[in-house]
Amino acid sequence: MSTQLEKDLGRALDERAAGMTGGLDLAEVRARAVDLRRQTRRRWATGLAAAAVVVVAVPAALLLPGHEDAGPVTPSPTPTVAPDKLPDPSPDATQQNVLEGLPVGAAPNWPYLLGTTVHLPDGSTVALPGAAKDSDLADVGGFVSYRGGWLVADSGMRMTRYDSSGGVVAQGEGNSIVTSSDGTRVAYLLGGKAFVGSRSGMSEGEQELAGDTGGEGLVGLVRDGAVYVPGAGAVRLMRYDGTVGSIDDVYIATATSDSANLVGGYVDEHTGGVVDLDTGTVLWREGWRALSFSPDGRLLAAVPMDDNGEPSELAMLDARTGATVARAPLVDNGIQLNGAPVWEDETHLLFVADSGPSPHQAILRMGTESGLERATPAVAGGSETGMERYHLAAGR
Amino acid sequence: MHRLKASTDSDFAEWMTARQGRLLRTAYLLTGDPHTAQDLVQNALAKIYLRWDRISDREHIDAYARAALVNEHRSLWRRPWRRREVVSAQLPEQAGGEASYDGMSAALWAYVQTLPPRQRAVVVLRYYEELTEAEAADVLGISVGTVKSQTSRALATLRSGLADHPELSGKEDG
Numbered sequence: 001m002s003t004q005l006e007k008d009l010g011r012a013l014d015e016r017a018a019g020m021t022g023g024l025d026l027a028e029v030r031a032r033a034v035d036l037r038r039q040t041r042r043r044w045a046t047g048l049a050a051a052a053v054v055v056v057a058v059p060a061a062l063l064l065p066g067h068e069d070a071g072p073v074t075p076s077p078t079p080t081v082a083p084d085k086l087p088d089p090s091p092d093a094t095q096q097n098v099l100e101g102l103p104v105g106a107a108p109n110w111p112y113l114l115g116t117t118v119h120l121p122d123g124s125t126v127a128l129p130g131a132a133k134d135s136d137l138a139d140v141g142g143f144v145s146y147r148g149g150w151l152v153a154d155s156g157m158r159m160t161r162y163d164s165s166g167g168v169v170a171q172g173e174g175n176s177i178v179t180s181s182d183g184t185r186v187a188y189l190l191g192g193k194a195f196v197g198s199r200s201g202m203s204e205g206e207q208e209l210a211g212d213t214g215g216e217g218l219v220g221l222v223r224d225g226a227v228y229v230p231g232a233g234a235v236r237l238m239r240y241d242g243t244v245g246s247i248d249d250v251y252i253a254t255a256t257s258d259s260a261n262l263v264g265g266y267v268d269e270h271t272g273g274v275v276d277l278d279t280g281t282v283l284w285r286e287g288w289r290a291l292s293f294s295p296d297g298r299l300l301a302a303v304p305m306d307d308n309g310e311p312s313e314l315a316m317l318d319a320r321t322g323a324t325v326a327r328a329p330l331v332d333n334g335i336q337l338n339g340a341p342v343w344e345d346e347t348h349l350l351f352v353a354d355s356g357p358s359p360h361q362a363i364l365r366m367g368t369e370s371g372l373e374r375a376t377p378a379v380a381g382g383s384e385t386g387m388e389r390y391h392l393a394a395g396r
Numbered sequence: 397m398h399r400l401k402a403s404t405d406s407d408f409a410e411w412m413t414a415r416q417g418r419l420l421r422t423a424y425l426l427t428g429d430p431h432t433a434q435d436l437v438q439n440a441l442a443k444i445y446l447r448w449d450r451i452s453d454r455e456h457i458d459a460y461a462r463a464a465l466v467n468e469h470r471s472l473w474r475r476p477w478r479r480r481e482v483v484s485a486q487l488p489e490q491a492g493g494e495a496s497y498d499g500m501s502a503a504l505w506a507y508v509q510t511l512p513p514r515q516r517a518v519v520v521l522r523y524y525e526e527l528t529e530a531e532a533a534d535v536l537g538i539s540v541g542t543v544k545s546q547t548s549r550a551l552a553t554l555r556s557g558l559a560d561h562p563e564l565s566g567k568e569d570g
Contacts, residue, residue, distance in 0.1 A: 005555060006523060012501035013508070013524040017421035020430065024416055024438055026409045032442035158549070175512070 097378055098334040098355040099362040105373035108363055110344050111393035112376070113143060118393075128152065129166035142177040144394040146186055147201030151177050151394075159190040176217030177394040178226070181259035181295045186394075187218055187226045194218065194226060194238055211238040219265075220256030222277055227256050227263060235263070249275045249282055255290040260297025262319060264290025272305050274319055284322035292395075293319055294343045299368070301341050301349055311337050314351065316368055326368045335364070335372075342395035350375060352390045361389045408448050412441055415458060419465055425520045426469045428509050440464040462525065463535045466517060499561070507557040515550040518543055 002010075109121045117125050128143060130152055142153040148164040159174025172191030179186050179199070187196040187209070194213060197206035209226055213236075219227045225239035227247065235247040247253065247263060255264040260276075262283075267273035273285035288302035300319040303311035314337060315327040330337055334355050341351035347368040354361050355378075362378040381389040416437060423433035423440075443464055444451070451457060508519060514536070521532040522543075529547075533540045 003551075005551060005558075008500050009504055009508075009519065009551075009554065010523040010526075012504040013425055013520065015501050016505045017425050017524065020421045020424045020433065021417055024412070024434070024441065026405060026412065029412065029438060029441045029445050030405075032438050033445045 097358060097360045099353060099360050099364075099374060099378035102362075102364065102372055102374040105365050105375050108344065108350050108365070108375045108392075110342060110350055110395065111145065112350075112363055113391040113393070114376070114379070114389060118143075129162040130160055130168075142394040143391065144177050144179065144186055144199075146199055147197070151186065151188055153177055153188075159188060161190065178218045178220045178256075179395055180221050181257055181293070181297065183295075183395065185221065187221055189213060189218060194228075196221075196226060196240070207240065209238040209240070210242045211236065211244040219253045219263075221258040222256050222263060223258050223261040224277075227253050229253050235265075247275070247277070249280060255292050255300065257293035257297035257319070259295060260293065260319065262293060262297055264293065264300055264302075264319070270305075272302070274300065274322070276320075283320050286322050288315065288317060288322065291340045292343060294346050296346055298346070299325060299343075301343070303337065314341065314349070314366060316349070316366070326366070328366050328372050333372075339392070341366075342392050350392055352392060363390050363392065404448055408445055411457065415461060416441065419461060422462070422520060422525060423465055423469070425508075425524055426466070426517060436465060436468050440468050443468075459531075459535070462521075466521070466535050469513075469517065500558075503558060503561055504554060507554045510557075511550050511553060514538075515546045515553075518546040519550050522547060 107119070107121075107123070111118055111120050113119075113128060116128055118128050119125050129150060142151075144151050146161065149162040149166075149169065151159065151161050153159050153175055158171065159177075160171045161169040163169050170190055174189035174191065177186065177188045184199055185196060186199050187194060189195075192212070194209040194211065195206050196209060198204050211228075213228045217228065219229060221227070222237065224241075225237050227235065227237055229235050229252055235250045235253045237245045237247055239245060249267065250263050251266040251268050253263050253265040256262065261278050262274055262276055264274045265272070266289075267275065267282050267285050271285045272288045272290060274283045274290065275281070276283050287305045288300075289305045291301040291303060293300050298319055300317045302315050302317050304313065304315075312331045313327050313329045316325040317323065318325055330353075336354040338352040338354050338361070341349040344350045344365065349366045350363055351366070352361060353364045359381060360378040361381050362374050363376040365373050365375045376390065379389050419437045419440065420433055423436040424430055427433050427436060440461060444457075444461055451460060453460075508516060511519065517536060518532055521527045521535060522529070525532075527535065529540050529543045533543045536543070538546075
């Protein structure tokens with residue numbers, strides 16, 4: 001039997017939706033269908049070519065310190081390796097999933113979740129507590145080992161902290177887990193409060209940070225505390241000293257580095273960039289959207305801001321200049337970036353990727369001087385099926 | 397061949413004309429943005445169009461379309477480059493912000509927009525599409541138990557939000 005709230009809710013949804021009327025005609029739908037078919041064929045066609053994908057590397061000099069010119073940077077001059085025109089796929093080629101065609105590299109040196117099992121860098125596995133079956137983890141928001149147990153965020157905005165035996169230590173509303181650049185500290189939201197603590201739990205207790213994120217997740221850590229964005233144009237810092245401040249030079253923060261004290265994101269409504277919190281200066285501004293800084297803060301993983309929908313490529317930028325260090329075409333190779341990448345070390349990124357023609361998912365690796373490679377088996381599933389298979393542990 | 401294609405188009409167009417309004421309204425409730433909703437429906441319809449000849453069970457085409465729509469929407473969930481833009485650029489409107497809706501409806505819609513994606517999808521499927529828990533679970537590819545827990549959390553959030561509006565409290569059974 002419905003409660004009054006449920007009846008009111010149904011009525012509210014009916015009323016709100018009533019004003020929407022369909023305006024699509026067959027020609028528009030057919031045009032979109034043609035686009036989708038073209039994209040699919042291009043992905044299939046590149047299934048064979050994908051194995052030959054290399055990441056374009058820029059001379060290592062760009063990685064060295066001393067290149068701190070804050071002048072404008074053009075984001076897309078580096079040629080990509082994907083040919084403009086690809087041969088028609090042979091019938092056999094259409095059967096190979098793009099991910100399966102990639103070179104196979106070493107297993108991730110980073111914890112990841114496949115189904116309900118956490119795979120650790122030493123090759124061992126452990127069951128993630130709180131999940132009896134795959135579907136319970138179809139939309140994991142994040143997870144990380146913490147103080148001998150686990151922190152797990154699910155898509156229902158619920159954060160659970162487990163002890164080493166899988167017992168629930170604490171549970172409440174919360175949607176984000178971030179770590180320090182060196183991986184030793186973890187900050188998370190639980191029950192509307194933000195906490196930060198050492199990951200090992202050996203050296204200190206947890207600290208509750210002052211401030212109210214208003215339900216928004218944490219972006220990351222900087223030297224003085226944790227960054228969150230309660231709304232466009234309002235970037236806040238919950239400092240370890242108990243005060244709350246603003247980061248005025250950033251419009252929306254999307255990535256942070258506590259090792260280099262940098263914030264990446266939008267420097268205005270339409271422009272990406274990086275701000276140095278030590279000097280308060282905008283280091284560069286261009287059309288890249290910051291995703292995550294390398295552990296030492298020298299590189300930044302980013303995608304083009306103008307891509308509407310799927311990022312066309314994943315790039316490694318010099319964090320202090322915005323210069324392109326390496327880039328990997330994605331859409332043209334039939335690869336979809338799924339979630340934010342994490343840095344496996346100072347020069348390698350790991351990310352979950354989706355691909356067709358039959359939906360598959362795998363974890364891929366991108367290096368500053370090496371091509372894309374597959375770090376895990378490609379398994380059936382992925383965003384198109386509604387069943388996420390892989391999740392990388394929360395990280396920098 | 398052309399005759400067959402024309403027949404297919406005609407069948408599809410007839411079905412689309414009858415159903416796209418409902419799909420668009422569901423998409424709007426899922427996304428909260430008319431442009432995104434239109435894009436979502438166009439993608440879902442295009443995928444159905446491509447598979448129209450292979451969909452043998454026409455009696456269940458509506459359910460198929462609904463699942464296609466929800467899957468299209470779900471594919472956006474894990475994309476931080478889109479998610480944060482939505483979070484940042486479209487803060488939920490305030491309760492009572494539109495004169496054409498009474499206070500309760502406006503307040504509930506405002507709080508529905510704050511729900512995380514899966515809870516919101518469950519709410520839309522259960523209370524707008526009026527699906528059973530089992531049907532919603534099937535569409536979302538999750539267990540019935542998860543539908544129940546997500547529904548429970550969503551209703552708790554809405555109930556808690558309404559508690560901040562004492563002028564509406566007399567209309568709700570708590």
